[in-house]
Amino acid sequence: MSQSSTPASAESLRPLVALAGHPNTGKTTLFNVLTGSRARVGNYPGITVERRMGEAGLEGVGPVDVLDIPGTYSLVARTGEEQIAINAMLGLAGQRRPDAVVICVDATQFVRSSHLVLQALEFGLPVLVALTMTDEAKEAAPDPAEMGRHLGCEVVSVVAAHGRGVAELNTAIARRLRDPERREIWHWQPTAWLRRLLAETRTALPADWPSCDAMALWALMSVEPGDELHGIPAALRRAVHLPPETRKRVDDEAILGRYAFMDATLAPLGHHEPDRSLTERVDRILIHPWLGLLIFLLLMFVLFEGLFAGADPLIHLIERVFAAAGDEIKHALPGSILGHFVADGLLAGVGAVAMFLPQILLLFFFLGLLEDSGYLARVAFLMDRPMRAMHLHGRAFIPLLAGFACAVPAIMATRTMERRRDRVLAMMVIPLTTCSARLPVYTLIIGSLFPARRIGGVLPAQGLLVVFMYAFGMAAALLAALILSRALPPLRSRRLPLVLELPPYRRPRLRDVRGMVWDRSRRFVTDAGTLIVICSVVLWGLLDFPRQPASPSRDWKAAIAQVEPAARPEVERAKEAERLQQSYAGRIGKLMEPAIAPLGFDWKIGIGLVGAFVAREVFVATMGVVYGLEPDTAGSSLTLREKLRQEKRPDGSPLYTPLVGLSLLLFFALACQCTSTLAVVRRETGSLRWPLFLFAYTSVLAWLVSFAAYQTGRLLGL
Amino acid sequence: MKSVVSLPELPLRKLAVVEAVEGDRAFRRRIMEMGLIPGTKVRLVAVAPMGDPLTLELRSSRLSLRRKEAAQVRVRV
Known part of the structure; x- marks a missing residue:
């Protein structure tokens, strides 16, 4: 993938300013204000965590690169994702070393947030603090100058949303960039015991890591058996392999040491408790055991309805526009392969990509509002218990629900989970939920093959079957999560305890949400979109070639010329049916027949299954062509139903x-x-392994279940 | 009368002071870094629909932990 190229080579030698801080400290808003919302988005090497880079102009310095480091509570890391912060701030693991590190500290909880600042200062990093949310904190905010004096670095008060303090911050960054001095600042004194341990550990640090006490302390606190860190040499692992009591003692000394300073020296700078009455009042309702659940389900209903009903007119509009454009091209280039390729292959593929956009835009806009308002964390809180029973993350609920509309935006929405394992597990099961593209297929099959009876004179049998299919999809998804998380080593990883901050409720900033939605959509189109178009063209080739029946059963040209004009379409459809039956897809269908015969399918259904790869609802249209019927995409065609029954x-x-x-x-x-x-899973996991696994396991599962159902039914004489 | 209980045993919204933090090392380290250390004032403010997880209020922030792990934190009422 082009975006995951090594950052050092691809970027300029301009000064690099890194932006760090806890989640929900207004870091993204600040990034957007500093860079004018223009971010180059890539991935950190080896991990699918977004790496956002922007550019800012600083007076007296010129253009600088700004790196947005994902929100983090600490430099100490336990997983590869958490390791990003330390690597990015120190310039390890192939990252560029920042020339200044701006740490966002939420003024309403500046004591707690300063822990990260203290860690960075111990490394001697060129730190400066952006004190955010000062408008919300009011009296609770410390005086920046005084706080800076105690910390030993510059502190600038910023309200990024209103642009207040941004000029001052820029000046401070420029000052910091001109000042080459790097001094390790410790606000607590390690005991003699710990100092000895640090000195010993320093000797085991890799040569390309800074050889300082802070780095040794990081290794002592982060590296332990069973961690999920990358690039830790075995020698270092051996050096820090200490008994549990010793490790706890190190943790205690460092953390309590820092907090002793923070509580004694920093805390008195805030003269008031911040006003949390809004969050307090709202949480009494929104995370109330049953009221909160009710409101959550209501919100989910709105989201679901929006995805289904809200996006529908737009999707149909896009569909019509692309169909019309295709017709124009075919008219302009009658009978030519090129026109045919552009209209039915290329344009249809591009149209398919475009048709995903309304749902992606809607879902991400909604998710952005939920995240920025602070509600998404509450979703994880409310859903943790039921989702955990299936080994899923509490935040997997919304993507799973969105899967009922379409798996593509749903899989993209797994980004709201931090851990790769949680994301991949959700991606592996979302495609089992009943997406809307399956509905035309279900309608066709149920409408043609099951009686429109009412069970007991009340319950409609066909309707019940549709409901059953939805329940079946959800049950399959949850069960698959349970099984995959046990059976598959990469998804197994021991269950981590939940440590979830519920941020204060805040008004979402539309500009940030819009920027995020735009980013996501653009990346979908450029990355997954290209692959979707390629696949679409390949499938078109399979279904549409050879252009003439390979071994015609009769002389079609003569046959068409012979009949009277009114009957011509029928003969042409018969010819098209024969052509499709003898196309590459038809040959695949015949090749597949031995494999799908035990499920009760013949090779014509096989052709439909090939067509369904474009999108599931294409099954209906393909079957229509196979049986030589009039084109009908709605799937309600009575003639096709008749045909199937006959x-x-x-x-x-x-x-x-x-x-x-x-x-x-x-x-x-x-x-x-x-x-x-499959294309979007490839894009989100950054590997070919997961989409292939997804395809393989669902195909095998589908075959086995269909086989069991069909053969059992036959034994029962159905 | 003062008594020491585990976090999940706290009555809702009752103020308590953290006495000791135990538990799995990574978990313990993380909640301590987030400010849940001996001497910190803490209140239990919410319990999720199925009785788990819990939400605590400390240092003017809100933190959710599962019952099982929260039981490793002892508080003085």
């Missing part, structure tokens, strides 16, 4: 029995036969 096996028995219908339904429910989903 279709016979070679022995004269009906092909589409309700049992075959059920087998087909189960197959569609489980198999991840959707190139767009």
Whole structure:
């Protein structure tokens, strides 16, 4: 992927300013204000965590690069994701070393937030503090000059949303960049015991790491058996392999030492407790055991309805525009392969990408509002218990729900989880939820093969079956999470305790949300979109070539010329049916037949399954062409339903029995036969391994379940 | 009368002071870094729908922990 190129080589030699801080401290807002919201987004090498870089102009310095380090509570790390902060701030693991580090400290909780500042100062980093949220903190905010004097670094008060203090911050950064001095500042004194331990550990540090006490302390506190850190040499692991009591003693000394300074010296600078009455009042309702749950479910209903109903008109509009453009091209270039390729292959693929955008925009806009207001953390709190039962993260609830609309935006929404393992697990099960593209297929199968009866004169049998399919999809997704997280080593990793901050409620800043939505959509189009178009073109080639029936059963040209004009379309459709049956897709269908015959499917269904790879609902249109019917994308075509009911096996028995219908339904429910989903999983995991695994396991699962259902049904004489 | 209990045993919204923090090392280190250390004032402010996790208020911030791990924190009422 182009974005994950090594940062050092790709970027200029301009000064680098790194922006760090706890989550929810207004860091992103500050980044957007400093850089004018123009970020180059890439990935940290080896990890799919976004690396956001921007550019700012500083008076007296000129242009500088600004790096937005993901929110972190501490430099001490336990996972590869947490390790990003230390690597980015120190310039380790191939990262560029920052020339200044701006740490955002939330003025409403400046004591607690200063812990990160103290850690950075111990490393001798060129630190300066941006004291954010001072408008909210009011009297509770410390005096920046006084706080700076105690800390030993410059502190600038900023209200980024209103641009207040930004000029001062820029000046301070410029000053810091001109000052080459780097001094390690410790606000607590390690005991003689710890000093000895630090000195010993320093000798075991890798040569390309800074050889300082802070680095030794980092290793002592971070490295332990079972951690998920990258690039820790075995020699260092051995050196810091200490008994648990010793490690606890190190932790105590460092953390309590820092807090002793913070509580004694910094805390008195805030003359008031910050006003938290709003958060207090709102939380009494929003995380109330049942009221909170009710409101959450209501909100989810709105989101779901929005994804379904709200995005629908836009999706249809895009569909019509692309169809019309395709027709224009075919008219302009009649009969040419090029026109055909552009219209049905390329343009259809681009249209498919565009059709995902309304739902992506809506979902991410909604998620952005939830995240910035502070509510998303409450979702994790409310959903932790039920989701944990399935080994899923509390935040996986919203992506799973969004999966009922479409797996593509849902998989992108897994980004709200910090750990890769949690994200990948959610991605592996989201495609099992019943997305809206399956609905036309379900409608066709259920409508044609199951009686429109009412059970007990009340409950509609067909409707119940649809409801069952939805429940089946959800149950399959949850069960798969439970099983995959036990069976698959990369997804197993021991369960981490929950440590979740519920940030104070704040008004979301529309500009930040808009920027995030724009970023996501753009990256979807450029990364996953390209792959979707390629797949779409390949599938078009399989379905549309050869252009003429390979071994025609009759002279079609003559046949079309012979019949009267009114009957021509019918003959042309018959020819098209034969052509498709003999196309590459048709050959694949025939090749597949031995594999899918035990599920009750014939090779014509095989062609439909190939077509369904474009998007599941294409199954309906493909089956229509296979049976030589008029093009109909709605899936409600009565003639296709009739056709399915009349279709016979070679022995004269009906092909589409309700049992075959059920087998087909189960197959569609489980198999991840959707190139767009696979493309977006590739994009989000940054590897080919996961989409391939997803495809393989869902296909095998679908085959086994359909097989079991069909063969059991046959034994029962259905 | 003063008594020492574990965090989940605290009555809702009752102010207490952290006495000792135990538990898995990484967990303990993280909550201590976030300010849950001996001497810190803490209140239990919410319990999630199925009785787990819990939300605490400390140092004018809110922190959610699961019952099992919160039981490793002892507080003085």
